[in-house]
Amino acid sequence: MKASDKKVVPPRRVAVLGAGSWGTTFAKILADGGADVVLWARRPELAREITEGRRNSDYLPGINLPRNLRSTSRLAEALTGAEHVYISIPSQTLRDNLAAIAPHLGPTTVVVSLMKGVEKGTGLRMSEVIAQGLPIDESLIAVASGPNLALEIAKEQPTAAVVSSASLETAQAVAMAATNRYFRSFVNTDVIGTEFGGVLKNLIAVAIGIVDGVGYGENTKASIITRGLVEMTDFAVAYGAHPETLSGLAGLGDLIATCESSLSRNNTAGRLLGQGYSFADVVKQMNQTAEGLASVAPILKLAEARGVEMPIVRQVSQVLAGTLEPKDIAPHLTTDSDEPQGERTTDDGQTRSRSSVWGSIKRAFDQLRDGGGSARRD
Ligand SMILES: NC(=O)C1=CN([C@@H]2O[C@H](COP(=O)(O)OP(=O)(O)OC[C@H]3O[C@@H](n4cnc5c(N)ncnc54)[C@H](OP(=O)(O)O)[C@@H]3O)[C@@H](O)[C@H]2O)C=CC1
Numbered sequence: 001m002k003a004s005d006k007k008v009v010p011p012r013r014v015a016v017l018g019a020g021s022w023g024t025t026f027a028k029i030l031a032d033g034g035a036d037v038v039l040w041a042r043r044p045e046l047a048r049e050i051t052e053g054r055r056n057s058d059y060l061p062g063i064n065l066p067r068n069l070r071s072t073s074r075l076a077e078a079l080t081g082a083e084h085v086y087i088s089i090p091s092q093t094l095r096d097n098l099a100a101i102a103p104h105l106g107p108t109t110v111v112v113s114l115m116k117g118v119e120k121g122t123g124l125r126m127s128e129v130i131a132q133g134l135p136i137d138e139s140l141i142a143v144a145s146g147p148n149l150a151l152e153i154a155k156e157q158p159t160a161a162v163v164s165s166a167s168l169e170t171a172q173a174v175a176m177a178a179t180n181r182y183f184r185s186f187v188n189t190d191v192i193g194t195e196f197g198g199v200l201k202n203l204i205a206v207a208i209g210i211v212d213g214v215g216y217g218e219n220t221k222a223s224i225i226t227r228g229l230v231e232m233t234d235f236a237v238a239y240g241a242h243p244e245t246l247s248g249l250a251g252l253g254d255l256i257a258t259c260e261s262s263l264s265r266n267n268t269a270g271r272l273l274g275q276g277y278s279f280a281d282v283v284k285q286m287n288q289t290a291e292g293l294a295s296v297a298p299i300l301k302l303a304e305a306r307g308v309e310m311p312i313v314r315q316v317s318q319v320l321a322g323t324l325e326p327k328d329i330a331p332h333l334t335t336d337s338d339e340p341q342g343e344r345t346t347d348d349g350q351t352r353s354r355s356s357v358w359g360s361i362k363r364a365f366d367q368l369r370d371g372g373g374s375a376r377r378d
């Protein structure tokens with residue numbers, strides 16, 4: 001029997017780990033899709049409120065939660081018997097939590113990352129951290145990403161997402177579970193592009209928040225969003241992503257949602273920086289997870305390793321470090337080097353910064369000068 005002939009069935013019992021705004025919302029999505037959901041909250045009083053009061057007033061005030069969603073603060077109780085496990089905690093805490101999760105997984109349990117960060121010390125994507133920290137096959141790991149501002153979805157405003165896994169069958173099973181009357185999941189197998197899309201749009205949203213906080217208008221923001229997408233695409237493609245993924249829901253879609261909404265914590269953190277608050281003050285004021293703040297440094301390191309220019313992310317890091325005045329931010333007007341600026345669309349239809357195109361031209365000339373043969377088109 002071919003893999004494609006195998007019938008994909010949705011899970012009956014699932015666990016969601018992390019009862020913050022996204023974990024609780026995703027638990028509701030899965031419950032409204034028909035699954036029996038157990039949501040792990042690390043605080044017993046919150047678990048009690050969710051199960052008995054059908055509310056999570058800390059994170060989703062005013063939202064009623066469905067009957068087939070209950071909560072526990074006991075990890076083993078949440079995990080035992082779960083066919084799918086969805087993880088939604090701050091990225092920097094994932095590795096430590098995996099050690100506690102591992103003993104409770106069955107041999108075919110599917111593990112899905114809902115997180116949009118990279119690990120600070122290693123630069124690893126969340127699915128890579130999961131692969132290192134859990135004794136499971138890559139085909140059982142999936143990620144979900146897209147324009148998914150939690151509170152809008154908790155209010156059942158319609159939206160869509162992408163579920164990605166190295167195994168199409170796994171992606172399909174997760175997408176089936178995460179589809180209901182207001183939420184639609186599409187599938188792909190580009191895990192790298194899907195994951196990096198979610199990480200990188202956070203950094204552009206911080207930049208948008210900064211210029212908003214300074215008081216700059218729509219031209220500035222539109223320029224940063226447009227150039228930001230080029231930066232995201234250059235980076236993700238350099239790490240093996242398909243460029244189309246970055247122009248889909250997990251890239252452009254999420255970039256628009258996050259840059260446009262005051263619900264976005266990354267956007268909010270940027271706005272506070274733009275209004276003159278220091279990085280330390282912003283961290284103190286944010287009582288929810290703004291992943292972009294922790295992702296800036298590892299992403300710049302990864303960019304450097306592959307020679308990708310990221311002027312927007314670089315200027316965000318300078319504002320965070322206090323070495324650039326927010327009002328001087330104009331990342332779309334600069335490049336990492338003194339090469340020509342602008343953009344052009346290459347013959348393969350992919351939009352690249354002219355500086356990276358310029359890099360290719362320069363390399364070709366260097367080759368010719370060094371007698372390295374004919375200039376090859378990129
Ligand atoms: N909110 C959104 O709209 C979306 C968020 N995401 C992603 O989901 C992930 C989680 O974000 P979100 O739910 O918004 O964050 P929140 O800040 O709303 O919630 C964080 C959750 O993680 C728990 N937590 C904090 N520290 C730890 C720890 N050390 N170990 C275990 N659990 C911990 C918190 O528990 P406690 O309450 O006890 O502190 C809380 O349940 C992020 O990667 C984010 O990028 C993705 C799409 C949409």
Ligand SMILES: O=C(CO)COP(=O)(O)O
Binds near residue numbers: 290
């Ligand atoms: O990922 C999100 C929307 O898709 C949520 O963005 P924030 O983490 O900035 O709130």
